Amino acid sequence: MIYELSTINYNMNIQIKASTKNINGEIILPGSKSESNRALIMRALCKQPFEIKNLSVADDTVTLDHLLSTQILSSSHNKATIDVGPAGTAMRFLTAFLAVTPGEWLLTGTARMLERPIKLLVDALQELGADIEFAGNEGFPPLKIRGKDLKLTNEIAIDGSVSSQYISALLMIAPTLPQGLILNLTGVVASRPYIEMTLAMMAELGIEHTWSENTIIIEKQDYTSNDLFIEPDWSGSSYWYSLAALSDKADIKLTGLKTNSLQGDSVISGMMENFGVKTDFLKDGIRLSKVSSTVTINFIDFEHCPDIAQTLAVICAGLNHNCTFTGLESLKIKETDRVAALQNELGKFGVTIKQDGLNYQLDCSGSTIGKSDDAEPVFINTYHDHRMAMAFAPLTLKVDQLEIEDPKVTGKSYPHFWDDLDKVGIHQI
Numbered sequence: 001m002i003y004e005l006s007t008i009n010y011n012m013n014i015q016i017k018a019s020t021k022n023i024n025g026e027i028i029l030p031g032s033k034s035e036s037n038r039a040l041i042m043r044a045l046c047k048q049p050f051e052i053k054n055l056s057v058a059d060d061t062v063t064l065d066h067l068l069s070t071q072i073l074s075s076s077h078n079k080a081t082i083d084v085g086p087a088g089t090a091m092r093f094l095t096a097f098l099a100v101t102p103g104e105w106l107l108t109g110t111a112r113m114l115e116r117p118i119k120l121l122v123d124a125l126q127e128l129g130a131d132i133e134f135a136g137n138e139g140f141p142p143l144k145i146r147g148k149d150l151k152l153t154n155e156i157a158i159d160g161s162v163s164s165q166y167i168s169a170l171l172m173i174a175p176t177l178p179q180g181l182i183l184n185l186t187g188v189v190a191s192r193p194y195i196e197m198t199l200a201m202m203a204e205l206g207i208e209h210t211w212s213e214n215t216i217i218i219e220k221q222d223y224t225s226n227d228l229f230i231e232p233d234w235s236g237s238s239y240w241y242s243l244a245a246l247s248d249k250a251d252i253k254l255t256g257l258k259t260n261s262l263q264g265d266s267v268i269s270g271m272m273e274n275f276g277v278k279t280d281f282l283k284d285g286i287r288l289s290k291v292s293s294t295v296t297i298n299f300i301d302f303e304h305c306p307d308i309a310q311t312l313a314v315i316c317a318g319l320n321h322n323c324t325f326t327g328l329e330s331l332k333i334k335e336t337d338r339v340a341a342l343q344n345e346l347g348k349f350g351v352t353i354k355q356d357g358l359n360y361q362l363d364c365s366g367s368t369i370g371k372s373d374d375a376e377p378v379f380i381n382t383y384h385d386h387r388m389a390m391a392f393a394p395l396t397l398k399v400d401q402l403e404i405e406d407p408k409v410t411g412k413s414y415p416h417f418w419d420d421l422d423k424v425g426i427h428q429i
């Protein structure tokens, strides 16, 4: 897939304005970064080469691909500092991968990455026999890893409630371990579709597993080569669903998305029926259209689709719709504390989010959205989080102008996001 180079000259911040409230166009989303990063790790574990088609252009994928090819798999470098930047999947997947890859590795990332916990994964790998030390704060990157055969045991348990990425990381190396792996999941398993995605992609490469109740068993076996096709990114589609919901009228084609997706965020298509956005599944993608302005949902659980929570919070705010959210625990350890970030930024429009145990009530009673004719655009801080920038951008359909901090932040998953907005009439001013 070829993407046109950006024609937008980004400053530190971007001011955007909608020239129309009718959103029509055909968009080619980047490939899924979750599928792409798994495909890269699995290809590195497979003894034969294969092609990965439609690999994501996301910065996180470009980084992982580059690290694997230039620093990790090139035989001359077996002692290296591996810097994943802000890429959570790269950090977690490489922790397991480097633990079984001969060499001495220092695995590190951005300042925020050094605050994202990794102890549960390190504990699990150490139990298997890995040589990993915390080089900074206990429980967090950077990690000093000496890669070796892991043969202390083949049965471990891991708490599944914190991040599914730890589980995916262990599963991908499982077939290469001398005795395979018996992985017992404890606690409530969060982000479950991502674990299913890992196992489904491993199956495409010939790896068999059993998963009964809370135990996943993978025998020792070889990955077999098979070309992989990466579906476009459903998480990225959520910003287009938001544009449709906040528009007066919309007809948006998103090329390449499928009904039977490996991506859990594809639940967005059903969820958005409650916000008046209809999805038609076509032979070569999906078509979104706005069919109603009535919202018919008051409670949404994001336990298994945490990456679309910010999008939905802004949609509710934009439609002046009070709603209760749950399943937001993992948001606190992502690119930023996303709950706090939403509270701050929606607070600028008088919309509040109050915690009540495990639930969060979004309350629009004091909202200024659509009510203020302030000539100054509202400034949105993005906290180094691509999803803060992309979740808030569609709100420009309701608030005249927005100024968004650090537009390049979207590169983490969707580098051509602003160019795509430009194509449908949301321009930089």
Ligand SMILES: O=C(O)C1=C[C@@H](OP(=O)(O)O)[C@@H](O)[C@H](O)C1
Residues within 6 Å of the ligand: 033, 034, 035, 089, 162, 163, 164, 165, 168, 190, 191, 194, 306, 307, 330
């Ligand atoms: O495995 C993956 O590709 C991902 C899993 C999820 O993380 P958690 O399992 O930490 O919720 C998700 O938020 C992240 O964007 C991508």
Ligand SMILES: C=C(OP(=O)(O)O)C(=O)O
Residues within 6 Å of the ligand: 086, 087, 088, 089, 090, 307, 334, 335, 387, 413
């Ligand atoms: C949480 C995310 O990514 P990661 O954990 O891979 O940094 C995300 O893309 O929303």
